[in-house]
Amino acid sequence: MANRGLFASAVARLLPRTDALNRAGAAAYAYGPEAKLAQLVSTGTLADSFYAPAEQHLVEALAAARACDPMFVAKAAIYARRAGAMKDMPALLAAYLTIADPDLAVPVFGQVVDTGRMLRSYVQILRSGQVGRTSLGTRPKRLVTQWLERASMRDLMAAATGNDPSLADIVRMVHPKPADATRRAFYGWLIGKPYDLAALPVEIAAFEAWKRDTTLPLPPVPFQWLTAFPLCAEQWGELATRMGWQALRINLNTLARSGAFGVPGVTEAVAARLAVPAPGALPYQLLVALRSVGGGVPLAVQAALETALEASLASVPVVPGNVVVCPDVSGSMQSPVTGYRKGASTTVRCVDVAALVASAMLRTNGHARVLPFAVDVVNCTLDPHARLAVNAARLAAVGGGGTTVSAPLARLNREGAKVDLVVIVSDNESWVDATRHGATETMREWDRLKRRNPAARLVCVDIQPHGTTQAAGRPEILNVGGFSDAVFDTIARFAAGQTRDWVERINETEV
Structure with missing residues (x-):
């Protein structure tokens, strides 16, 4: 056999050469600064992942931000918060902009810091020194103060749930001026200073009275304030209808342990509420709930979660033509999708999200073909009419071992398959098919497929922030990151020829 490297075809030599190594040490294509930041904000949670510690993700996120125009950083922060429902990265970029572009930081703060939790994260990041300052500074202090002044009492009470820093810490930092006696009394109560009992907000006054006599009706405060005290089953049942x-x-599971489901009407009320997902609820969050429920949770409630999961993916678009979805089921995909957090790691793994994406595409595109892969394509038969949770669990149960992103493309080429759209869902850490020179094996196989199917398109969905891809440099290839509903919309738009670059979606965002 002649030396393949010396006698490679002219077409193969035209393929883009690799310019980076992935986390597994194999050849890959590095994202450009904007694409890398886009991936980080859509998938990164500043936690340890399978291949890198949290500190490295933080360093890379800030380096990517510095390499981009501040306006793009601003749009990326807003896109990640609104379209991707991310938390840590939008807060980090909002804090970074206080140094990079203080004027731009103002509108970004208004669109990103939309909850008390986001406010606490923003303040924590600013004071950490990671973005270049160890204190709030004049303008950020004014932004935080304005947030406190404009927040409703309900928002303030929600913000007062949590620490490091607590809302009390923030109030002590910025010294907001109370607009009225009620707000003045609340701040005093919050930070342990003298306050006018008669001016205390009615919710807080009711809470203080309830603490003295827990037989009184439950006060209208965040349920976390109440669960610090012993509660009976009936009280837990009431909380189930209020939280x-x-x-x-x-x-x-907490409600089950507390006996709440034994209270007449609670099971039915909880099931009815859960069956209709809240605005912004992500499919993987429902998968978390389904995987986490214990035996004490009634079957009616579990069925409601499955109903909500189906409903949360009802907007997954129908894509015309021959669609192939390829979820990565290799060993690294067994890691938590949002990273390792001591005492708080999610039970949902990368493979679960990949399986969920594949199952959702199969549900709305019954003609689609699913080719899970690890070292090679893994045979797994799915029923397009089965429940999403069933197909996702079946996919997530197969595989393990090394990663060969090119495997499903090689299978399609061996079959001479007709293909219009291929969607690969992976962490992109392919190494079994590593090449020493030229293009990745994924690009070589894609080029063969593309020559047989000139109109075919390839979407690579990256679900962890590692900064490289196995396919790049062609107009019919889209690299997109994340695991929110926005990914499905982006896939549909790309398949229809409405966009050719993931970064374009972010650039459409208004600041």
């Missing part, structure tokens, strides 16, 4: 939708899905 927010997200809190409800997270606390199902």
